[in-house]
Amino acid sequence: MNTVLLPAELETAARELEASPDYRVLRRLVPRNIVHRPLRAGERTAVVLDVETTGLDAAVDEVIELGMVALAYDRNDRITDVIGDFSSFNEPSRKIPADVSEMTGITDAMVKGHRIDASAVERFVADAGILLAHNAVFDRAFVTHLSPVFETKAWSCTATEIEWKARRSTSKPSAHRVSSTSTTLAPRRARAGTRGGPSRSFPTSRRSS
Numbered sequence: 001m002n003t004v005l006l007p008a009e010l011e012t013a014a015r016e017l018e019a020s021p022d023y024r025v026l027r028r029l030v031p032r033n034i035v036h037r038p039l040r041a042g043e044r045t046a047v048v049l050d051v052e053t054t055g056l057d058a059a060v061d062e063v064i065e066l067g068m069v070a071l072a073y074d075r076n077d078r079i080t081d082v083i084g085d086f087s088s089f090n091e092p093s094r095k096i097p098a099d100v101s102e103m104t105g106i107t108d109a110m111v112k113g114h115r116i117d118a119s120a121v122e123r124f125v126a127d128a129g130i131l132l133a134h135n136a137v138f139d140r141a142f143v144t145h146l147s148p149v150f151e152t153k154a155w156s157c158t159a160t161e162i163e164w165k166a167r168r169s170t171s172k173p174s175a176h177r178v179s180s181t182s183t184t185l186a187p188r189r190a191r192a193g194t195r196g197g198p199s200r201s202f203p204t205s206r207r208s209s
Contacts, residue, residue, distance in 0.1 A: 049139060
């Protein structure tokens with residue numbers, strides 16, 4: 001006969017497993033709600049971004065999707081709220097390679113007629129004191145083609161600036177999940193830049209006429 005545990009019992013069992021060096025517990029991600037509000041005293045803005053592209057060479061390949069999430073964080077680098085998001089497809093000048101569509105799930109039909117609005121992008125990141133990406137060298141090379149604003153910002157790479165081995169020995173959430181569950185702005189350069197103002201949400205994309 002199978003025993004069904006109640007939620008409270010499951011949490012107790014998970015905590016007991018986490019206390020053991022022999023187990024690691026993976027918890028379901030619970031996305032944070034976006035809170036549209038001005039920054040409180042002592043808070044600053046960070047933007048986490050990610051791109052999907054037609055290939056790996058920023059000199060010849062193009063962005064087909066840009067996603068960004070704005071976070072408010074305090075003097076202790078604790079994330080206080082998700083305060084804005086931005087998402088847009090972008091139709092490239094040539095067809096998306098089949099292997100890219102297979103990997104990303106993005107097709108020519110999905111991006112057709114869409115253009116990333118550079119002005120909206122610039123407004124979204126204007127107040128950010130730090131930009132974060134999981135492979136910042138890659139993402140930065142592509143987004144600077146979208147707008148020069150990305151060349152003026154401080155960047156931090158969550159792939160190289162976080163001690164992943166040390167974090168795997170604890171139950172703390174990983175930094176690449178900051179937009180949904182994490183509470184700490186983990187990269188070491190998180191205090192770079194100037195204090196920002198409130199961020200806002202923008203339309204997901206702009207269709208060309």
